[in-house]
Amino acid sequence: xxxxxxxxxxxxxxxxxxxxxxxxxxxxxxxxxxxxxxxxxxxxxxxxxxxxxxxxxxxxxxxxxxxxxxxxxxxxxxxxxxxxxxxxxxxxxxxxxxxxxxxxxxxxxxxxxxxxxxxxxxxxxxxxxxxxxxxxxxxxxxxxxxxxxxxxxxxxxxxxxxxxxxxxxxxxxxxxxxxxxxxxxxxxxxxxxxxxxxxxxxxxxxxxxxxxxxxxxxxxxxxxxxxxxxxxxxxxxxxxxxxxxx
Amino acid sequence: xxxxxxxxxxxxxxxxxxxxxxxxxxxxxxxxxxxxxxxxxxxxxxxxxxxxxxxxxxxxxxxxxxxxxxxxxxxxxxxxxxxxxxxxxxxxxxxxxxxxxxxxxxxxxxxxxxxxxxxxxxxxxxxxxxxxxxxxxxxxxxxxxxxxxxxxxxxxxxxxxxxxxxxxxxxxxxxxxxxxxxxxxxxxxxxxxxxxxxxxxxxxxxxxxxxxxxxxxxxxxxxxxxxxxxxxxxxxxxxxxxxxxxxxxxxxxxxxxxxxxxxxxxxxxxxxxxxxxxxxxxxxxxxxxxxxxxxxxxxxxxxxxxxxxxxxxxxxxxxxxxxxxxxxxxxxxxxxxxxxxxxxxxxxxxxxxxxxxxxxxxxxxxxxxxxxxxxxxxxxxxxxxxxxxxxxxxxxxxxxxxxxxxxxxxxxxxxxxxxxxxxxxxxxxxxxxxxxxxxxxxxxxxxxxxxxxxxxxxxxxxxxxxxxxxxxxxxxxxxxxxxxxxxxxxxxxxxxxxxxxxxxxxxxxxxxxxxxxxxxxxxxxxxxxx
Ligand SMILES: Nc1ncnc2c1ncn2[C@@H]1O[C@H](COP(=O)(O)OP(=O)(O)O)[C@@H](O)[C@H]1O
Ligand SMILES: [Mg+2]
Numbered sequence: 001x002x003x004x005x006x007x008x009x010x011x012x013x014x015x016x017x018x019x020x021x022x023x024x025x026x027x028x029x030x031x032x033x034x035x036x037x038x039x040x041x042x043x044x045x046x047x048x049x050x051x052x053x054x055x056x057x058x059x060x061x062x063x064x065x066x067x068x069x070x071x072x073x074x075x076x077x078x079x080x081x082x083x084x085x086x087x088x089x090x091x092x093x094x095x096x097x098x099x100x101x102x103x104x105x106x107x108x109x110x111x112x113x114x115x116x117x118x119x120x121x122x123x124x125x126x127x128x129x130x131x132x133x134x135x136x137x138x139x140x141x142x143x144x145x146x147x148x149x150x151x152x153x154x155x156x157x158x159x160x161x162x163x164x165x166x167x168x169x170x171x172x173x174x175x176x177x178x179x180x181x182x183x184x185x186x187x188x189x190x191x192x193x194x195x196x197x198x199x200x201x202x203x204x205x206x207x208x209x210x211x212x213x214x215x216x217x218x219x220x221x222x223x224x225x226x227x228x229x230x231x232x233x234x235x236x237x238x239x240x241x242x243x244x245x246x
Numbered sequence: 247x248x249x250x251x252x253x254x255x256x257x258x259x260x261x262x263x264x265x266x267x268x269x270x271x272x273x274x275x276x277x278x279x280x281x282x283x284x285x286x287x288x289x290x291x292x293x294x295x296x297x298x299x300x301x302x303x304x305x306x307x308x309x310x311x312x313x314x315x316x317x318x319x320x321x322x323x324x325x326x327x328x329x330x331x332x333x334x335x336x337x338x339x340x341x342x343x344x345x346x347x348x349x350x351x352x353x354x355x356x357x358x359x360x361x362x363x364x365x366x367x368x369x370x371x372x373x374x375x376x377x378x379x380x381x382x383x384x385x386x387x388x389x390x391x392x393x394x395x396x397x398x399x400x401x402x403x404x405x406x407x408x409x410x411x412x413x414x415x416x417x418x419x420x421x422x423x424x425x426x427x428x429x430x431x432x433x434x435x436x437x438x439x440x441x442x443x444x445x446x447x448x449x450x451x452x453x454x455x456x457x458x459x460x461x462x463x464x465x466x467x468x469x470x471x472x473x474x475x476x477x478x479x480x481x482x483x484x485x486x487x488x489x490x491x492x493x494x495x496x497x498x499x500x501x502x503x504x505x506x507x508x509x510x511x512x513x514x515x516x517x518x519x520x521x522x523x524x525x526x527x528x529x530x531x532x533x534x535x536x537x538x539x540x541x542x543x544x545x546x547x548x549x550x551x552x553x554x555x556x557x558x559x560x561x562x563x564x565x566x567x568x569x570x571x572x573x574x575x576x577x578x579x580x581x582x583x584x585x586x587x588x589x590x591x592x593x594x595x596x597x598x599x600x601x602x603x604x605x606x607x608x609x610x611x612x613x614x615x616x617x618x619x620x621x622x623x624x625x626x627x628x629x630x631x632x633x634x635x636x637x638x639x640x641x642x643x644x645x646x647x648x649x650x651x652x653x654x655x656x657x658x659x660x661x662x663x664x665x666x667x668x669x670x671x672x673x674x675x676x677x678x679x680x681x682x683x684x685x686x687x688x689x690x691x692x693x694x695x696x697x698x699x700x701x702x703x704x705x706x707x708x709x710x711x712x713x714x715x716x717x718x719x720x721x722x723x724x725x726x727x728x729x730x731x732x733x734x735x736x737x738x739x740x741x742x743x744x745x746x747x748x749x750x751x752x753x754x755x756x757x758x759x760x761x762x763x764x765x766x767x768x769x770x771x772x773x774x775x776x
Contacts, residue, residue, distance in 0.1 A: 090681075
């Protein structure tokens with residue numbers, strides 16, 4: 001996926017001024033990589049991520065998925081091919097765990113048998129044995145378990161691209177480390193491309209092949225972790241690294 | 247069957263519930279021979295309505311449907327004009343002054359001649375032969391005040407100098423009408439220390455308790471016989487004489503000329519003394535209206551020998567409430583069934599209207615939706631009588647306008663809770679579902695609507711309790727229900743009668759709350775809520 005000069009401006013509501021959330025972003029997401037999007041809260045990470053699955057439309061610039069312009073894809077069909085995990089999980093509270101995990105396959109019209117098998121397999125992969133968890137409702141899960149289910153749901157239909165918006169941000173440190181380990185195990189066995197938003201640089205270093213640093217809507221630098229440390233392109237990047245080191 | 251399907255089935259079944267009560271409803275349209283008799287909501291007028299009804303039943307093959315106790319002159323007249331009743335007892339003076347808007351006249355012959363000609367010309371309505379008595383307003387003063395020390399009051403003129411020290415309790419219509427207080431005050435130069443508007447019946451008790459000094463009364467009011475009141479002579483002849491007579495639609499007489507002939511039997515049959523005695527039986531003895539009407543027709547020898555009345559059990563005067571309610575169980579169960587039918591129909595229609603409307607407003611999601619909700623919210627504050635005022639010219643009286651009125655009251659709580667429910671039901675889940683590829687319709691059907699169910703049902707529950715509580719207003723326009731004994735009881739100051747309607751109505755409201763609460767629980771999706 002490629003972005004060229006992409007901007008997103010939210011119109012001001014009422015007396016509020018308009019907000020430029022993404023400002024002329026150029027970015028190439030390489031096939032199979034894990035790209036981390038870091039920056040402080042409000043810098044436009046989520047907005048950028050949501051441009052990728054057409055949850056938002058760009059105000060300016062071009063996006064390409066493969067060779068085709070993103071805007072030529074029908075949004076719902078596109079989204080079914082892109083996994084998505086949001087910060088709060090966004091599980092459907094009135095659906096059981098297995099139905100939540102099988103959501104995209106259900107939308108794609110998979111037969112029930114196959115859906116269930118797939119859900120069980122994924123639940124096992126994220127460390128939640130189906131026998132215990134499949135029939136539960138989201139409110140019967142802990143925060144960490146919920147995020148595991150959300151990750152399993154995003155991967156259920158084997159999408160070529162997965163978007164994760166601060167998936168572990170709301171978890172306590174110990175649980176987070178645990179879920180991060182699971183996520184890494186999952187990533188290791190797959191060819192999927194992933195974009196993960198985080199405000200936690202340590203997490204970015206742990207999980208990502210490349211890191212894109214954002215500030216006030218602008219992409220300051222996109223590079224491998226080591227290059228970021230060796231050759232920060234902007235004083236802010238250095239500052240950020242110093243802060244993370246402490 | 248799924249829960250939503252079951253629910254829809256239930257709603258569909260609820261709507262036609264009150265249909266039986268509706269049979270032959272607009273009398274003007276039932277060729278099979280149904281006559282709908284109306285009356286106003288005070289004892290004498292109800293009694294005359296019942297007398298008309300029994301007389302027609304006894305002498306013709308026609309079915310009679312009763313819409314007695316309609317809330318006031320305007321409602322009766324509109325119902326008659328629009329054909330939802332065929333006839334009701336009216337007074338010539340009221341016809342002249344209130345309905346035609348003409349000056350009062352001192353001659354009862356002039357009054358009758360004018361209303362006959364004008365009603366025929368303007369509305370095709372016929373004044374049949376007056377039943378005999380004249381009824382007029384009177385002023386009555388507490389006897390102890392009329393004769394105290396030097397003072398002895400006999401006429402309204404005598405009252406004028408002392409009036410500024412006296413408190414008046416007058417009926418609502420009397421205070422407003424040109425042929426009531428305003429004209430009277432002009433004619434005599436009369437002004438009181440203060441004037442309170444009180445219902446007809448409690449006025450007498452207020453006077454007896456010393457809370458007011460002067461009241462207005464009808465000539466034929468039976469209570470003038472028992473309360474310690476002195477009727478003041480209208481020495482200037484201000485109050486016009488009102489003769490009671492059946493007022494009938496022209497097309498009814500055309501289709502059923504026998505109705506005119508039969509009601510003619512009552513011509514000049516009831517004089518003031520007799521009417522006062524009959525009123526007393528209703529007002530003070532609390533006898534059932536059917537019995538008093540039947541007795542009257544017997545005395546007048548207007549019933550064929552074979553007409554036996556299915557008499558309601560007579561009630562010893564001072565027995566308890568339970569015994570009273572037991573003796574009226576047949577009527578009360580009818581009222582209760584009507585009450586449930588009206589409420590269920592209105593609530594079902596409310597749901598069928600408000601929930602789809604909420605979905606529509608949710609789709610529009612603009613400032614207009616907010617404005618629309620607010621406008622519908624204002625319907626909630628419309629007083630029921632005002633609402634009926636709008637509905638009667640269009641829908642007449644009876645079941646249909648009652649259900650419509652209750653339906654209007656039920657919309658807002660359901661609409662508001664549905665909009666809130668749709669807007670606030672787990673926005674995270676809805677946005678995640680969209681981001682994973684659900685269409686807008688799928689998000690609505692599979693996520694937002696199910697998650698909004700608890701909130702929607704809370705609104706339905708509120709609406710249900712409101713509807714059951716408000717359904718008593720149906721009695722104002724002749725649709726029955728538990729408001730029937732309450733309103734009649736208020737007019738007759740019959741506490742037992744009031745309670746016989748009020749207690750079941752309160753129990754029904756509690757039951758509605760419980761049933762709808764349980765329904766909400768049953769419909770709530772698993773995994774949501776407490
Ligand atoms: N739907 C929206 N409407 C208006 N402003 C928005 C909207 N979403 C985000 N913003 C604004 O855009 C800016 C970037 O937000 P976001 O992309 O959520 O940042 P981040 O995810 O990095 O915290 C913020 O100032 C935010 O207030
Ligand atoms: Mg964010």
